[in-house]
Structure formats: structure tokens, C-alpha cells
Amino acid sequence: MASRPLTLYEKIWADHVVERRDDGTCLIYIDRHLVHEVTSPQAFAGLRAAGRPVRRPDLTLAVPDHNLPTTARVDADGNRLPIADPAGASQLAALERNAPEFGIRYIDAVAAEQGIVHVVGPEQGFTLPGTTLVCGDSHTSAHGALGALAFGIGTSEVEHVLATQTLLLKQSKTMEVRVEGTLGFGVGPKDVALAIVGRLGAAGGTGYVLEYTGSVIRDMSIEGRLTVANMSIEAGARSGLIAPDDKTLAYLQGRPMAPTGADWDKAVAYWRSLATDPGARYDVTVVIDAADISPSLTWGTSPEDVVSITGAVPDPDSFADPAKRTAARKSLDYMGLEPGTRMEDIPVENIFIGSCTNSRIEDLRAAAEVLRGRRIAAGVRQALVVPGSGLVKRQAEAEGLDRVFTEAGFEWREPGCSMCLGMNPDRVPAGERCASTSNRNFVGRQGPGARTHLVSPVMAAAAAVTGRLTDVRSLMGK
Numbered sequence: 257m258a259s260r261p262l263t264l265y266e267k268i269w270a271d272h273v274v275e276r277r278d279d280g281t282c283l284i285y286i287d288r289h290l291v292h293e294v295t296s297p298q299a300f301a302g303l304r305a306a307g308r309p310v311r312r313p314d315l316t317l318a319v320p321d322h323n324l325p326t327t328a329r330v331d332a333d334g335n336r337l338p339i340a341d342p343a344g345a346s347q348l349a350a351l352e353r354n355a356p357e358f359g360i361r362y363i364d365a366v367a368a369e370q371g372i373v374h375v376v377g378p379e380q381g382f383t384l385p386g387t388t389l390v391c392g393d394s395h396t397s398a399h400g401a402l403g404a405l406a407f408g409i410g411t412s413e414v415e416h417v418l419a420t421q422t423l424l425l426k427q428s429k430t431m432e433v434r435v436e437g438t439l440g441f442g443v444g445p446k447d448v449a450l451a452i453v454g455r456l457g458a459a460g461g462t463g464y465v466l467e468y469t470g471s472v473i474r475d476m477s478i479e480g481r482l483t484v485a486n487m488s489i490e491a492g493a494r495s496g497l498i499a500p501d502d503k504t505l506a507y508l509q510g511r512p513m514a515p516t517g518a519d520w521d522k523a524v525a526y527w528r529s530l531a532t533d534p535g536a537r538y539d540v541t542v543v544i545d546a547a548d549i550s551p552s553l554t555w556g557t558s559p560e561d562v563v564s565i566t567g568a569v570p571d572p573d574s575f576a577d578p579a580k581r582t583a584a585r586k587s588l589d590y591m592g593l594e595p596g597t598r599m600e601d602i603p604v605e606n607i608f609i610g611s612c613t614n615s616r617i618e619d620l621r622a623a624a625e626v627l628r629g630r631r632i633a634a635g636v637r638q639a640l641v642v643p644g645s646g647l648v649k650r651q652a653e654a655e656g657l658d659r660v661f662t663e664a665g666f667e668w669r670e671p672g673c674s675m676c677l678g679m680n681p682d683r684v685p686a687g688e689r690c691a692s693t694s695n696r697n698f699v700g701r702q703g704p705g706a707r708t709h710l711v712s713p714v715m716a717a718a719a720a721v722t723g724r725l726t727d728v729r730s731l732m733g734k
């Protein structure tokens with residue numbers, strides 16, 4: 257049978273269709289399910305009420321991350337410290353109870369492997385190319401960096417996957433996002449992600465699965481690819497894919513949950529067949545030139561509000577779209593910014609290096625490089641580094657990065673979502689600003705009244721040193 261050339265997405269989709277309905281909806285098999293404490297309690301309660309087991313507990317992995325404080329989790333005697341917030345404590349307790357009751361693998365809050373679910377999945381080799389992977393969490397798109405068709409789902413879908421290992425879905429359109437060229441000094445994966453979100457807009461990818469291609473993506477490390485794919489959802493796309501290549505294989509080989517021996521060889525042969533065929537058609541292709549990407553950051557309250565660090569706060573009247581003009585006015589009011597202010601003239605009181613976007617070892621190495629021999633500025637009241645997992649933390653400590661951070665005046669914390677969102681004690685005080693390596697700058701995201709500027713790890717470090725948003729290139733004398 258002659259088959260037409262297919263995209264990576266079409267191949268993975270076709271390999272997972274259990275049943276196709278007349279209206280085009282498909283029942284899709286789900287290979288991997290990550291579970292965290294926030295979106296799972298009601299799903300498990302639903303199963304319990306219906307007397308249903310989890311269909312494939314062996315394909316499900318649970319880990320707490322959002323509500324955990326990032327300060328010490330045990331006292332001097334090794335006893336667990338209580339969680340102060342009652343809502344958070346009850347969600348964490350529910351996961352801790354549900355995982356063993358339903359026979360699911362559970363990474364405990366104090367285990368070395370604990371971390372943000374999107375850091376843990378790839379790190380453990382739970383995330384594999386060509387799989388369908390879901391989690392009750394929008395940044396599940398991150399796992400697409402390894403060539404998994406990965407997307408966030410809601411709590412009722414979490415229950416459906418737990419019960420059946422399937423989901424009813426409609427096939428998406430495809431968008432190729434090709435980034436070509438070479439990134440300049442001080443420009444990294446986060447800047448690429450911000451450039452893409454800025455270009456597509458917060459809803460530009462809605463209804464599409466993105467596939468990232470081009471020399472910039474090919475040359476990027478797996479950690480960097482995870483940063484880019486992570487932010488697909490900020491452009492409205494539930495999934496963003498990158499074809500598995502030699503780097504993907506090298507990254508996965510030997511990971512605790514990755515296949516071994518003959519299974520590995522078989523898997524590799526399949527993974528190598530997944531790349532988009534020559535001549536396959538995307539519904540849309542967007543090309544971005546690396547030369548146009550500078551160290552970037554956000555000025556407003558949507559991740560699409562992207563500007564170069566050499567730029568200024570835009571004038572709302574400069575937007576052609578009336579809705580955007582109104583939104584920009586509201587954003588600037590919330591952010592306490594005047595049009596025309598140079599981005600480099602904006603002071604920051606808080607620095608956050610962490611989140612599932614930028615808390616991997618390379619992120620910490622890059623930030624530490626900027627901080628080595630430097631100190632945080634007097635006006636910076638809070639500077640946190642929160643490794644994405646216990647294993648990242650351990651690796652960083654083995655490399656002495658923790659000392660670089662603490663000597664610079666940063667706090668070195670336990671892994672978790674931390675200041676990415678206000679679901680745990682790490683918050684930005686109302687009216688204060690934060691240079692944050694996270695992915696969302698929504699109103700109140702880092703705490704009520706908090707003002708977020710999304711930046712890369714090196715830009716967060718540079719801001720820490722000067723106490724204002726800063727071009728890392730000039731700080732480093734480039």
C-alpha cells in the first residue's frame with residue numbers, strides 16, 4: 257500500500273487510534289500518565305465511588321510538586337514537617353493515600369527523585385519518544401521535547417485515563433515552527449520560547465500541534481528543548497513536538513524507567529522511524545531567524561507580551577487591535593509601568609530561578625556562570641534558586657553550583673513548583689516585581705498583586721546582580 261508522507265504527529269496519532277468514530281473523534285490509547293496532587297484528588301474519588309481500579313497502574317507515575325514548601329521537609333531528627341496550608345496539605349495527603357491504594361508508583365516528597373512532574377518524567381526515562389503522555393497539567397507539553405505526544409488534561413479526563421487508559425480526542429492541525437540559524441551570546445532556549453510565543457501570540461497555536469524544527473532546535477540540548485516545548489501551551493498549543501534524534505537517545509539510555517537490552521534496540525528502531533517524512537505537509541509553517549532573537553523578556557500580563565531587553569515598554573496605542581490596546585492598558589496598570597520606559601531601567605526586588613521551564617542542570621549552570629564572583633544587589637529582597645528535582649539538586653551540589661548561588665546571596669531550596677505560582681509559601685509580595693524563569697506572567701500568578709517579568713536563567717541572574725532588568729550581554733562585557 258502506497259502511503260503518503262506523514263508528519264511526526266500524524267505517525268504517533270495513527271499508532272494510537274483504538275477506534276475511529278463517524279464524526280472523526282478517535283479513542284486514543286494513552287501510554288503514560290503522570291499524576292500530581294492538585295488535579296488528581298477528585299479523579300481518585302470518582303474511581304473509588306464507582307468501585308473502579310486504575311486500569312494500568314504500571315503506566316502511571318505520581319509525584320507531589322505544586323504545594324510542597326521548598327524549605328526543609330524534615331526536622332533534625334528526620335521527622336516530616338507539617339504543611340501549614342490546609343488545602344495544600346489535604347491535596348498532598350490525598351495523593352499519598354491514593355497512590356498505594358490504587359497500586360501506583362509514587363515518588364515521595366522526601367525521595368531524592370522527587371521534583372516537578374515535568375522534570376521527573378524525562379529524568380526517570382518515564383517519558384519516551386513516540387508515546388502518548390498525559391498529565392492533569394498544562395505544561396505537559398514539555399515532554400514533546402523527547403518526541404512524545406504529550407498534553408495537559410483536566411481532572412475528569414484524569415479519571416477517564418486512570419479508569420480506561422484512553423481518551424476521546426479530535427485530531428489536531430499541524431504547525432511547523434522552524435527556527436534557523438545560530439543563537440548569539442546570551443541568547444538561549446528560553447529566549448527562543450519567548451520569541452515563538454511573542455510571534456504566534458497566546459492563542460496562535462490553538463488547535464494545532466506544533467513541531468519544532470530547524471538548525472537551532474537540532475543544535476539544542478535536550479534540556480533546552482524541554483524549555484521550548486514546555487512553553488508551547490503559552491502559544492495556545494496543547495502539544496509541541498521535537499523529532500527524536502541521537503541526542504534524545506543519548507539522553508534516555510540508562511535512565512531508570514527507559515527500556516534496556518533487546519527492548520531498547522527495538523524501541524530505538526521505532527523511534528528512528530518517527531521523524532516527519534520528506535514531503536509531508538504541515539497545515540502551517542512559521543519560520544523564525546535566530547539572528548532576530550535577542551535576550552527577551554515580558555512587559556505585560558500575557559506570555560505573548562515579549563520585548564527585547566534593549567527595548568522599551570510599548571505604548572498601548574501602538575497596537576492595531578483594539579482588544580489588545582485595552583488589554584495592554586490594563587496590563588501596564590497592573591504592572592505599574594509607563595509606556596516608553598526602557599526595560600533596563602525597571603528595578604526588581606525578587607528573583608526566581610526555577611519552574612518546569614528552567615530548573616534543569618543546564619539552567620542552573622548557566623545562571624551560576626553569571627553569578628560566579630558576583631553578589632545580588634542591595635534592592636533585591638528575595639532571590640530563590642529551586643532545582644527542578646532532587647537529582648538536579650544533587651548534581652548541582654556535586655558541581656559546587658549551590659555555593660556559587662549562596663555566596664551570591666541566593667537561597668538554595670528543595671525541589672518543587674515554588675514561586676512559579678502561589679500554591680505554596682514562596683510568593684512575590686504585592687506590588688513588587690520579579691524576574692522569573694517561569695512560564696506565566698498572569699495577574700496574581702506569583703501571589704496577589706505580584707508583577708512578573710519572564711526571563712531566561714542568565715537574565716534572572718543578571719537582574720539579581722544589578723537589581724534591575726539587565727542585558728546579560730553588557731553585564732558579561734559582550
Ligand SMILES: CC(C)[C@H](C(=O)O)[C@@H](O)C(=O)O
Pocket residue numbers: 294295322392393394395408677
Ligand atoms: C495546577 C495546575 C493544574 C496548573 C496547570 O495546569 O498548568 C499549574 O501547573 C500551572 O502551571 O498553572
Ligand code: SF4
Pocket residue numbers: 321322372374393395611612613672673674676677694695
Ligand atoms: S513549575 Fe509552574 S508551570 Fe510547571 S507545573 Fe509547576 S506550577 Fe505549573
